[in-house]
Amino acid sequence: MRHAIGLKIGPVAFRVGSDWAAPIAALQSLYRDYPAPVGVPDYTVRLEAERPWRRWVRPSVAVRGDYILPEALPLDLAHGVLAAEIGMNLQLALGERRWLLLHASSVERDGRALIMSGESGSGKSTLAAVLATRGWRLMGDEFALIDLATGAARAFPRATSLKNAAIDEMLRHAPEARFGAELTGTPKGRLRHLRPDATAIARMDEPAMPALILFPQYGGAEAAEGMGSAEAFVRLTQASTNYGPLGRAGYDTLTRLVTTVPTVAVDYPDTATAVALVEQLWDAL
Amino acid sequence: MAARRHIADAAMPSVTMEGFAVVFHAASGATHLLASPVPEILAAIGPDRGAATPDEIVTRLRADYDMDGEADDDVAAVVAERIAELTASGLVRAA
Amino acid sequence: MSRAADDLTEVLAVPGRAVGFDDARWTAMLCAALAERLAGTLAERLAGVALPDTVATWCDNALVQAAQERRSALWEAEMARRALAALGVPVVLLKGTAYAAGGLSAGLGRSIGDLDILVPRDALDAVEAALLAAGWEWVKPDPYDDAYYRRWMHELPPLIHTSRDRMIDVHHTILPLTARPTPDAALMLADSIVLPDGLRMLCAHDRIVHAAAHLFADGDLAGGLRNLWDIHCLIGESGTDGLAARAAMHGLEPAVARAGRLAHALYGTVVPEGWQRLTVVDRLFRRRMLAVDGWGRDVRRGTRLAFYVRSHWLRMPPAMLARHLWTKWRR
Structure with missing residues (x-):
């Protein structure tokens, strides 16, 4: 994916990929003081355009990744950082088995x-x-x-x-x-x-x-x-x-x-x- | 019509909390909160005790617990209802 | 082709090939594995390989998930067994649940979804009644779909259990009655193998025949890599002697041969010489199967649509297909 960031929050490492730069930039700012993750991430999140043209026209972010909720509604690009948060929550909630x-x-x-x-x-x-x-x-x-x-x-x-x-x-x-x-x-x-x-x-x-x-x-x-x-x-x-x-x-x-x-x-x-x-x-x- | 016999699945870990038995059923992975007399009924038809009809369960319960003042028919009816619920949730099966 | 997809098939076949992967290559392959529902399988295959810490953590998590799915699947089979025991009809487990219940290598780490069983066609009404009485209910209350299902499909309309929220598919043969190949369900039932608890599974060759039929005729190849891995394991465990002949009895020799060729090409399965080269059409199937990338995305949307239409055509003669799609579209 075009834009991506790795985040480590406590013991959980995420890879977040995005079709747009803005959500990744927002995450970079919010998490600037956190140590960089090493190795392979625990979860992957994808912020994707629903259809190819939706990358530019009324841009709409579909939250996907290792674990997906089929009925999840897409969000405005303006709320991209919220989409990333939802994506990370979802991976943890559906995939975590260590704790x-x-x-x-x-x-x-x-x-x-x-x-x-x-x-x-x-x-x-x-x-x-x-x-x-x-x-x-x-x-x-x-x-x-x-x-x-x-x-x-x-x-x-x-x-x-x-x-x-x-x-x-x-x-x-x-x-x-x-x-x-x-x-x-x-x-x-x-x-x-x-x-x-x-x-x-x-x-x-x-x-x-x-x-x-x-x-x-x-x-x-x-x-x-x-x-x-x-x-x-x-x-x-x-x-x-x-x-x-x-x-x-x-x-x-x-x-x-x-x-x-x-x-x-x-x-x-x-x-x-x-x-x-x-x-x-x-x-x- | 002769009543069916039922037997409980293998022994289940149980933690008592405020009078409830919180049990873990390994085969299904489900956790159940059970109130008296369900834990006692389960113990009466555990794998070590063998399958029993509701009437036979009543006999075993009377041997294990003080149940003066409870008529056999009443107890058997309660036992039969609980057995039906336990069968639906899988903790007990017809044998 | 995406390197992640190639790495996935190559490492599943020979796990030692992953030694020396850098973080990016591991990340892409693991992500692809999860998208293809092969995470638990890959984790099982990597047991015994020296792994970087974060990969070992990922594998541990995947194995716990697989163990949970296995437990749920076997419990669902047990509850179905209890509901149907009094009927005295053979109940044959299919697919992932069968592999787990039968202790087959295809069951190791496998992600298992809904319960699929095969019963004699003349027992369908009794089976339906017993399941409804034991807490299952219909998923879709649509009269057209229902009539279509009962007349032409190879299974009852889907049932779901009210409190456990799990689906069961009850089949009376393995392909729709409208499909071109017509497998011999009675033969499959007659030669099925009894498991310790009284449930059954198909005999070794029929398992492979069913997996191949399911892989090609019953869908658009979504999940193809996983289904093909099943076939790789099944062939590895029971060999191919007499397989082609058995497949021919069910009219499914072409599907089984194609499955054998593709398993050999992607996973290195040991197969007879006649299955060691891919045809031109085989290559299209391979392309479709390897369409996952290192972010877990399906990168061959165009091919996917073509396969979807093709799979519907395989199940219904064209005139009927047109009528079915028309009625569906009108609603």
Whole structure:
């Protein structure tokens, strides 16, 4: 393919190819501080023109690669960097068999990991990004990788994808220099990427044992309630893209995780409250 | 019509969480959350115990557990329903 | 031709050829392997070869994936066995599931999709009823397709299991009744081999005949490299003595001969002298099969359309084809 870049995020190496220069240039900018990958990539992503003439006329990016979702809709070229992110997520979600994948953000302090699991809109990505400005190390905003043998969490600190109000929130906590270009009119509204800080990148190969699991939910009155292991187990299987395919290894890893690490459901009206709750729960461990 | 005998697939690893048995079924790769009396029924027709009809399962359960106050017919009906569900999910097969 | 496709076939045949590949060459070949659903197969073949770390990691991942697909496929076969056991009819596993269940070399690392079984034609109604009772349901509720399927196709309309979300294709012969070659399904059933759990697979020669028929007559050669690798393994395991004669009994000698010639050309399969040279038409097939590039893309779109039309023609006489396409287009 005409334009290409290699990226290594935590333990995962991607090769991203594109029919256009712009998405690759955007990735180069977002990931400029990351070490270059060596050897053979784990996954290939292709950003392709749907039809040959669509490279120039109403350019439209089809997201393809090692693993493809046939029903995926193409995106505008203006949102090419989002297409690349979707492509990388897809490869990891569909192909990964080395770690148990959880749809969760994670941060680390003192060698122990806080895992925050939730759907889009739960605020897990923003919370992780805010905590990262307050002495925690960012491990990831979207995927937590759990080692099948040791149960440790591995970092996957990609550029955090912030949407709509979360962008304005984070501009209050992090310097604008760390933000990528703003995309408007994406399927999820306004979107801006936040580059992880230098520490997160420098230490991205350091694992951490999970010590607390949270299920945050943005928008309600402040509340924190311990969650039983059975419920945590079920919710985490739903939050995993590869629990089933991992078979016995997935079962052993997840049962061990929920029976050894406490889980709390947290409701919060604003980020400041959430941060205070997190610190409180963490100190009480 | 004589009731069919059923037998459970090979022993399944199980982790107890809040009273549920979370079991892994190797042949299918599926994980099941089972509430009482399903784990007990499965144990009663494990490969080491051999296949049994619902009535025979009731007899085995009475030998293993304290079930005073439960009428045989009621228990057998519950067992038959659970066996049907277990067959559909593959944990148990007609023998 | 893309070097990735050539590397893939050459390394599958002789894994040691990959030693000394640089990162770019490895990357391209592995990507092509995944696109051709040969990742697990290639990883199995590379076991024992000294590999760079990142390649070894890729292979480990591919093997775990293949093991998962194998488990799912064998479980699906087992659930079908349980659903059909009471009928007392022979149930013959086909393709990837058969290779795995039968412990054949073609099953090593193989990516396995849906379940395909062959049953006697007069048992079709009973089989359909038993599967529906055990949780399978129809995929496509379209009356025209249904009538066409039942009258002319070699299988029931597709069924999918409601909770497991896996498809089963129930065949009563291996090619559509409208196709030119007419294989002898009764003979295939009669000579099928019983497996330990009571399911069956085709006898050695029939497996090759079926794979060859499937490769050429049943599709547009998408997945051709994988299907041809199956044939390479099957021939390697059971040889070619009596194969041509058996193929002739099913009217499929040309397909089997072509498969033998192509397997020899691409994978170095040991074949009789008569199959050691490619014909002009064989070369077109080879071109089509090697159409994957180092990014996993299909680079021969033009050839692909020609093969698609050709494959439909093979299954239906031209007048009927016109009527079928017309009705399809009108909807």
